């Protein structure tokens with residue numbers, strides 16, 4: 426943890442919800458709600474977290490676990506514990522350190538970081554900041570030509586896998602954003618911003634760091650041919666022209682020699698197809714409840730995907746993870762590792778790298794304690810025998 430960071434002392438920041446509260450205090454409402462919110466009625470957002478509550482542990486008694494191994498291997502990388510950092514767009518708005526700070530924290534914790542296409546720092550700087558694996562998440566913003574440039578840079582910089590997000594045919598309707606004037610605040614018209622400025626002014630700590638960082642960042646990794654970096658305000662329109670299809674996936678495979686991860690699947694048949702099309706891993710994900718609302722919780726979709734791919738590819742999942750016990754539950758149900766989104770982004774927003782360090786420390790300690798209380802000596806030893814016979818509502 427960074428020295429002198431009073432907000433993060435361990436008696437005040439005990440769990441991820443504490444980081445969420447600190448993030449809410451530091452960020453203007455528009456930025457906090459962008460991070461915290463979900464699509465439409467936020468049914469899936471809530472369900473992602475609630476689904477974990479339906480899964481009940483079945484510990485083995487009278488077991489003293491000596492050395493406890495949290496290590497997991499994902500696409501050939503040994504991770505110190507089974508959680509990687511998910512791609513989170515606009516991270517530099519949450520804190521100037523943004524993607525660089527998050528990647529550095531992941532590397533120090535012995536795990537991996539996935540850089541979103543929607544990032545304010547140059548991908549080369551993000552790669553250089555981390556001593557762990559870093560993957561690049563691709564949206565086809567700006568078309569194939571812009572993507573070719575990014576893929577070439579990512580390969581040369583040393584990104585070891587490519588993540589293709591396939592649940593974003595258009596941006597989901599996150600109702601908090603228009604209410605908070607997110608578009609107006611990112612745009613250039615000072616007049617349009619006026620109604621939303623008072624809330625920003627009541628968050629001087631964030632405002633000062635934002636202004637010192639140069640204001641709204643451009644997308645340093647989406648270079649439009651002949652135009653330069655894409656503007657943040659243009660992302661929604663560009664996304665609507667950037668749906669990724671199976672045909673694009675075949676084209677991407679020709680451009681990218683390394684492993685490909687398909688993120689954003691909820692169905693067994695889609696996961697099987699991704700495996701057959703050459704993916705090395707899939708991420709069972711509903712984008713943290715930010716895209717199509719009323720889809721099932723990712724945890725609920727996990728068993729179908731595990732059964733359908735039958736060991737052909739590695740399976741990751743994300744959505745709703747706020748505690749280490751959630752990570753353990755997902756692994757018992759067949760995930761090799763999980764991705765965490767908001768859990769670390771709250772930390773980033775609260776205190777930059779120190780906040781991400783703390784989020785990872787909390788989750789790692791949770792996982793280890795949960796294993797010891799379950800009477801299981803390693804993450805590799807987790808399976809469904811540590812869960813109660815599934816209730817119909819969760820797993821069938």
Ligand SMILES: Cc1cc2nc3c(=O)[nH]c(=O)nc-3n(C[C@H](O)[C@H](O)[C@H](O)COP(=O)(O)O)c2cc1C
Pocket residue numbers: 459460461473511512513514515541542543562590688710711712713714715743744745746764765766767768770
């Ligand atoms: C603020 C925010 C921005 C996100 N941006 C991206 C993105 O650019 N690309 C992507 O594939 N997923 C993105 N996601 C989805 C995450 O990668 C991940 O699937 C989701 O956050 C998992 O749910 P959780 O937040 O409950 O852990 C974003 C999520 C959040 C909260």
